Amino acid sequence: MTGRKDKPHLDRNHAVFLLKEMMRIRRFEERCAELYGATKIRGFLHLYIGEEANAVGVMQALTPADAVVATYREHGHALARGISVRALMAEMYGKVEGTSRGRGGSMHVFDAATRFYGGNAIVAGGMPLAVGVALADKMRGAESVTACFFGDGAAAEGAFHESLNLAALWNLPVLFICENNRYAMGTAIERAQAQTDLVKHAEGYAIPGETVDGMDVVAVEVAARRAVATVRQAGRPYFLENQTYRFRAHSMYDPELYRSKAEVEEWKKKDPITHLANRLESAGFLHRDDLPRLAAEIEAEVEDGVAYAEAGRWEPVEDLGKDVVAPRGAGRAGVAA
């Protein structure tokens, strides 16, 4: 991991950008939790708090031509990929101005402009789809990489194994990123996986991989840049296992009976935001006023998003059947179902 081009651009501006990206995701989700309590946001809400370094680090390695397939814990991926706070918050509210016209909510963020192919609420359900996006790009001669995010729980699903095999067998440009937060909902990885070293699964399918400190955004960016370069150059998949931790419950309904408070507190000491902020302060990259200034800018952006969502429109009930299938010519109007 030593090539000079692999080095992250750790100039001050980039470092502060990484910090702000993580802080933005954090604040966005804290606000979502409040709005959930206020019943503005309903349904399932899975927070990424604690895991921000992964989405932020990986996205630095992607170009606009690359594709992203994410999971139901994808607010961080969406924001880091460039989807606006406004559109994402409106989606959380279920308003027409949302990324998916409010149809999907928290778990189904889609955005064609940034090649963001969801938000998928079936564990490992996005993985075959990512393989297909990469297949299409390859067949069309594009040099795009598909970044496929999933959790440790996915590694127990058949679709995980089928997808790794197919991507390797067909030499497809997929970067698999396992965000191993150690729990499949409430089931600890040791209670679900006979092989807890998840990189070994990749090796079993002849896919090179490595374990990354998923609490360190710089480490994630370095690994992701190297991995994406490898995928693009070799036209083959690569596997990153990012070891991370979610600080909040699985969803808003989770009483967290399966893990100790001490364990959570231990991991919070590795908070990716505090970690980077401290590092930047020691390096003299972060000035005294920077953190409050960043926080204020983020607060303004998030509140603007909330106001935008509040002011948004509900989709008219008459549109309920819109986009179940593509609009038909007159000849098909009479046979809707």
Added chain:
Amino acid sequence: MSATTYREAVRMALRDALRRDQRVFLMGEDVGRYGGSYACSKGLLEEFGPERIRDTPLSESAFVGAGIGAALAGMRPIVEIMTVNFSLLALDQIVNNAATIRHMSGGQFGVPLVIRMATGAGRQVAAQHSHSLECWYAHIPGIRVVAPATIEDARGMLQTALDDPDPVVIFEHAMLYGMEGELADDAGAVDIDRAAVRRVGRDVTLIAFGANVHKALAAAQELERVRVGAEVIDLRSLRPLDDATILASVRKTRRAVVVDEAWRSGSLAAEISARIMEQAFYDLDAPVGRVCTEEVPIPYPKHLEEAALPQPAKIVVAVEALLGAHG
């Protein structure tokens, strides 16, 4: 007109589609070197090469999902699932991804994917290889489901399905592949919206799809001998259903029997019967009849398999019951 088979018509359609559009490719188990489990893709690997005729591992979830992803990203994949029985391993991808993404993404993404699969019983391959689960797919909003019963439709439905911006599932009944018949030399795309009246009659409407259209036609011939004129409707499209054609016929004949190789409980026959009741109740002279598969796993011995499935004789009995009760 030229003599051909259903299988050859499917192959012609595949070849035509692959020649017409570079975005089209075929993938599935043994579609390449083996030539397709039912020989539908024989010779295509040689003509189009391994990039476009892709043999897959036995990974229904992955290759159906990959077809969905490739369709999302601009290709026009044709995915062959060897049989409906194995499609159960891909149900998550079809139901949770293919059928939902257009609506769930607010119309941003479509899935122009065609999935072909063989279906049905009749070859003594026992319970795990004899399913007729078309109704499971026809239950799902967001996908279209078609069942070509004729050589012309086997030749023509694929292109129309590929032109459709949404996922289309094509069910090819395994008993039809060997069917011989004539096909116009200029045969091409056909609509996939409308049911077809395959035989005109005035006394009763027989409604069927796939291979059972031919059982209904055989029953109609039997009924002709006793001067009962049976009209036979080939549904062709299972989702959406063409209510208009069904109702026009039933309003004329005032009696209907639905023939369906699925089990009666929760079947398309149930759905069609309900639609007739809802929309033509007062035009009926008798309750809608149904001839479905007996509610047992399909057994291996020939006599038991035949006893389990709809047969022309059972259809005749069902029609006679309607006429006897109310004629």
